[in-house]
Amino acid sequence: MKYVLAILLMAVMTLAATRVWAAPAADATPSVSATATAASAASFNVDAATNAYMAELSPQARAKSDAYFEGGYWLILWDLLVALGVAWLLLGTRLSARMRDFAERVTRFRWLQTAIYAVQYILLTTLLTLPWTIYEDFVREHQYGLSNQNFWQWLGEQGTSLIIALILGTAVLVIIYAVIRKATRTWWVWGAGVAIVFAMFFATIAPVYISPLFNTYKSLPDSPLKAQILSMARANGIPATDVYWFDASRQSKRISANVSGMFGTTRISLNDNLLNRSTPAEIKGVLGHEMGHYVMNHVYKGIVFIGIIIVLGFAFMRWGFAWAERRWGTRWGIRGVDDVAGLPLLMALFTLFMFFMTPVNNTITRTMEAEADAFGLNAARQPDGFARAAVQLSEYRKMQPGPVEEYVFYDHPSGWNRIHRAMIWKAEHLDDADIKVEESIAPAAAR
Numbered sequence: 392m393k394y395v396l397a398i399l400l401m402a403v404m405t406l407a408a409t410r411v412w413a414a415p416a417a418d419a420t421p422s423v424s425a426t427a428t429a430a431s432a433a434s435f436n437v438d439a440a441t442n443a444y445m446a447e448l449s450p451q452a453r454a455k456s457d458a459y460f461e462g463g464y465w466l467i468l469w470d471l472l473v474a475l476g477v478a479w480l481l482l483g484t485r486l487s488a489r490m491r492d493f494a495e496r497v498t499r500f501r502w503l504q505t506a507i508y509a510v511q512y513i514l515l516t517t518l519l520t521l522p523w524t525i526y527e528d529f530v531r532e533h534q535y536g537l538s539n540q541n542f543w544q545w546l547g548e549q550g551t552s553l554i555i556a557l558i559l560g561t562a563v564l565v566i567i568y569a570v571i572r573k574a575t576r577t578w579w580v581w582g583a584g585v586a587i588v589f590a591m592f593f594a595t596i597a598p599v600y601i602s603p604l605f606n607t608y609k610s611l612p613d614s615p616l617k618a619q620i621l622s623m624a625r626a627n628g629i630p631a632t633d634v635y636w637f638d639a640s641r642q643s644k645r646i647s648a649n650v651s652g653m654f655g656t657t658r659i660s661l662n663d664n665l666l667n668r669s670t671p672a673e674i675k676g677v678l679g680h681e682m683g684h685y686v687m688n689h690v691y692k693g694i695v696f697i698g699i700i701i702v703l704g705f706a707f708m709r710w711g712f713a714w715a716e717r718r719w720g721t722r723w724g725i726r727g728v729d730d731v732a733g734l735p736l737l738m739a740l741f742t743l744f745m746f747f748m749t750p751v752n753n754t755i756t757r758t759m760e761a762e763a764d765a766f767g768l769n770a771a772r773q774p775d776g777f778a779r780a781a782v783q784l785s786e787y788r789k790m791q792p793g794p795v796e797e798y799v800f801y802d803h804p805s806g807w808n809r810i811h812r813a814m815i816w817k818a819e820h821l822d823d824a825d826i827k828v829e830e831s832i833a834p835a836a837a838r
């Protein structure tokens with residue numbers, strides 16, 4: 392189920408939903424003469440400033456976050472192997488065929504048979520992959536000191552996720568199998584359509600109905616910072632009237648924020664880690680970035696890109712299913728693509744496809760993240776705040792990868808890249824009065 396939900400989660404990852412009513416990027420033309428800018432820029436060295444930020448991280452801290460992040464590359468491969476292993480187990484032992492036979496004995500309604508199979512499948516695959524999930528999401532996070540949860544708290548949240556997966560996963564599988572049975576030749580096109588509509592539905596409801604199941608959202612008490620955040624929102628055409636904070640420290644130490652909402656419920660949310668661990672300049676830098684996602688409609692653009700990938704994925708499933716069925720269909724007890732007993736095979740094929748699409752998915756996301764960075768620098772005008780936030784994010788992201796490594800594995804620009812771009816922006820705005828004021832938070836070599 393992890394894998395159907397993965398499609399849905401990708402849509403959310405690209406960022407929470409809504410409509411935008413107004414204008415694009417802020418006007419960032421500095422009101423200084425070309426000669427003045429040139430003179431100041433000459434005394435400000437972008438590379439030296441970037442290095443000054445990088446130097447704030449100890450070699451030990453760098454080694455630790457590099458190890459954590461590079462370990463994540465291998466997890467992509469192990470995740471694939473675990474998924475393929477589970478599919479092989481269900482098919483090879485004919486367990487999947489027996490689960491279908493059971494569903495057929497219980498009811499003669501095909502949609503209900505699909506639902507009964509889906510519930511068994513989701514429960515069983517969750518159980519089979521649980522040891523791996525415990526290592527990946529709990530043990531490893533603790534090894535690197537990134538989690539604030541004890542085992543039972545963590546397990547409770549896994550239970551909540553399982554219930555969501557049972558409800559939404561069963562619903563989407565019943566619909567997709569109904570489509571497969573109606574359109575036996577063109578099911579992959581219609582099936583992809585259902586998956587895309589479902590991804591959009593999930594992206595819309597997730598911030599409103601699913602996020603609050605894991606965290607408590609509260610209105611941020613009035614403060615000068617809150618007023619500045621709302622002012623920045625108004626200036627960029629975001630119809631938000633309140634700023635919320637949520638208790639992400641229940642789960643982890645990571646800093647984060649987002650702009651989400653639908654139909655007049657647009658909300659700006661920042662997590663308590665960001666509030667507690669960051670200066671106002673950092674918070675404004677981060678929120679400028681999040682507002683960029685919103686103003687540039689990244690959630691809709693993301694759905695278009697992901698939609699193309701889902702269609703390709705379904706085409707691959709159609710081809711791969713026919714191929715595998717010819718070879719092993721009888722042995723596995725699968726009667727055809729409209730037989731729900733073939734679900735583990737469809738899932739294995741989709742997981743395999745997504746594995747090879749990793750660099751494509753990452754590049755789509757990373758490109759939008761870089762756009763949001765650029766927007767955020769112009770909107771918040773906090774190059775040092777943003778650079779500081781990038782330093783904080785280094786706890787779980789390798790700061791300076793090679794170019795191919797960044798292309799393949801990074802769903803955000805690397806920390807070095809983000810600091811470097813912030814310093815380039817700063818070099819071009821050195822004579823602006825507000826940028827001079829903010830210099831006080833920069834390391835000496837970045838002033």
Ligand SMILES: [Zn+2]
Nearest residue numbers: 680684760763
């Ligand atoms: Zn972002």
